[in-house]
Amino acid sequence: MTAAGVDSSEPVIGLRDVTRRFGAKVALDRVSLSVPRGVVFGLVGANGAGKTTLIRHVLGLLKAQTGSVRVFGANPVADPAGVLARIGYLSEENDLPGWMRVPEFVRYSRAFYPRWDDGYAEELRHTFELPAGTRICNLSKGQRARVGLLVALAHRPELLVLDEPSSGLDPLVRRDILEAVIRTIADEGRTVLFSSHLLDEVERVSDHVCLLNQGRIVFSAPLDELKESHRSLTVRFDAPQARPPALAGALAWKGTGHEWTAVCRGRLSDLAPAVAASGGRVVADRTPSLDEIFLAQVTGSKVPVLEG
Numbered sequence: 001m002t003a004a005g006v007d008s009s010e011p012v013i014g015l016r017d018v019t020r021r022f023g024a025k026v027a028l029d030r031v032s033l034s035v036p037r038g039v040v041f042g043l044v045g046a047n048g049a050g051k052t053t054l055i056r057h058v059l060g061l062l063k064a065q066t067g068s069v070r071v072f073g074a075n076p077v078a079d080p081a082g083v084l085a086r087i088g089y090l091s092e093e094n095d096l097p098g099w100m101r102v103p104e105f106v107r108y109s110r111a112f113y114p115r116w117d118d119g120y121a122e123e124l125r126h127t128f129e130l131p132a133g134t135r136i137c138n139l140s141k142g143q144r145a146r147v148g149l150l151v152a153l154a155h156r157p158e159l160l161v162l163d164e165p166s167s168g169l170d171p172l173v174r175r176d177i178l179e180a181v182i183r184t185i186a187d188e189g190r191t192v193l194f195s196s197h198l199l200d201e202v203e204r205v206s207d208h209v210c211l212l213n214q215g216r217i218v219f220s221a222p223l224d225e226l227k228e229s230h231r232s233l234t235v236r237f238d239a240p241q242a243r244p245p246a247l248a249g250a251l252a253w254k255g256t257g258h259e260w261t262a263v264c265r266g267r268l269s270d271l272a273p274a275v276a277a278s279g280g281r282v283v284a285d286r287t288p289s290l291d292e293i294f295l296a297q298v299t300g301s302k303v304p305v306l307e308g
Helices: 051-058 080-084 102-110 118-127 141-153 171-187 199-205 223-228 268-277 290-302
Strands: 013-022 025-035 040-044 066-071 087-091 159-163 191-196 208-213 216-222 230-241 250-265 280-286
Touching (some): 013 051, 025 051, 025 208, 025 216, 040 051, 040 171, 051 159, 087 141, 102 118, 118 141, 141 171, 171 199, 208 290, 216 223, 223 230, 230 268, 230 290, 250 280, 268 280
Parallel strands (some): 040 191, 159 191
Antiparallel strands (some): 013 025, 208 216, 230 250, 230 280
16 A cells, blocks of 8 residues: 555665765665665675665665665655654664563554554554563563564554564564565555575565675666576586586586586576587576575676585
C-alpha cells in the first residue's frame, strides 16, 4: 500500500557520487545507487566493505563529504525528524535499555512515531512470543532481536532498514525476520534495505542485489538478472592443463589437470565456443548461487587459480 501523496516513481533512496573518508581510509568511493519503492534491496559485501557506512548516510547519521543523499526525496541530514519518522531500523547491535520491561519499552518508543499502531504492536508481541513482565536484560539474544524488530515495524514504516539483523541468531529468529516479516513488508508496497554478509539469506528474500567491495559498487542489479548473466561451467580437457584457459568472462577458476570449473559472466551460448577454441569441452553447466558470484567477483579481478 503506497502512502497517500507519495510519488511511487520516485526512488525511496537515492545516492549520487557519495564519497566518505575516515582519515586515509576511503569507506565509500563515488557510490551511486537507487532503491525503488516496494522491493527488498539486498546490500552485500565483506566486513569493512562500506555497508554500514552507507546505511548511516541513509539514516542521516553521517553527512556525505561529496555527492548527495536523498531519502523520500529529502536530505536526511537536513530533515532528520521528517525522514526517520518514516523509517524502521534494526541493527546487529540492537542496543536496548535492559532495565525496561517489554511493554514499557514499547510505550517509550511509541512517543517517537505519530503513526504508531498499538494493535499491530500487540499482535507482533504475541507473534514473537515476548513475555510482558520480563526485563529486557533478562531476555535471550533472539528475544531482544524480536523486541527491536517489533519497534522497527509497529509504526508501519515506508522503509525498513536492516543492518546485519540476524548475525549470531538462531535459525528460528532468522526465519521470523527474513521470511515472515520482510516479504510481508515488501508485499504491502513498502521497501526493505537489507544488509548482510549471509548471502544465502539475501538470496532467499531479495529482489535486487548490490555488492560493495572496498567502498565501491561491483554490481547492482535485479537478482534474477544477475543470476541469469552468470554461469558455473566445468570444462574438461583431453590433456592435463597446468593453468586454466584464458576465457573471456571467467572470474575465478578452481581445478587441476584435466578438469577446471569457473564462475563466468555471460551465457552458455557465448561461452561454449570460446571453451571449444581453447581445446576443452563443457561437461557441466548450472546457475551459480549468489555466494559463488560474490566470491568470484571479489576475488576474480586478477582471475586467481583456486586449487581444488
